[in-house]
Amino acid sequence: AQSVSQHNHHVILSEAASLELGCNYSYGGTVNLFWYVQYPGQHLQLLLKYFSGDPLVKGIKGFEAEFIKSKFSFNLRKPSVQWSDTAEYFCAVNRKGTYKYIFGTGTRLKVLA
């Protein structure tokens, strides 16, 4: 079955620490890739997306992600986190040409001030 794995379920960091959240998917074929963020009490918002081209994509708020096709991975990074980055982060995959988006189980990030 097609799936998206986020291995880090809970991450706690101090402000200014670097962040990397893992995302792996099990689709064959070409895919569109997304990272969404859900701040406490809010709905999901798009952080960044990859459709094609440069595998290193930059999103809002200083986040970036790298698509490594050979590893079926799309890891999210931020060099220096802030307290306001406390949120839940979801990786999502859409197989090109289809309507379904499959989400990972999410990673809860807590940043200590």
Added chain:
Amino acid sequence: NAGVTQTPKFQVLKTGQSMTLQCAQDMNHNSMYWYRQDPGMGLRLIYYSASEGTTDKGEVPNGYNVSRLNKREFSLRLESAAPSQTSVYFCASSVVGAGEHEQYFGPGTRLTVT
């Protein structure tokens, strides 16, 4: 431009009761989706509508029905609510589902079934 709106925000039902969750978008999007979010399970697709007049099952359709009333509105109905349907429900839309477009999400409906 309100984006994606959902009503109600909160709802408590007794087992066996029915209700309809409403979703509307004002972005002229073609595709609309219903997800449920449960702790530790991420978002799971219940139903989606690729375009007006079509609906299809997602991962977890059992116990739900949907109606794509028009291009703007996509409702989710629970005919006989069960405690296992306690969840947060999100509606989403995208310009064209089978393409290079992200989804836009509504604020969610928190449903408790007792």
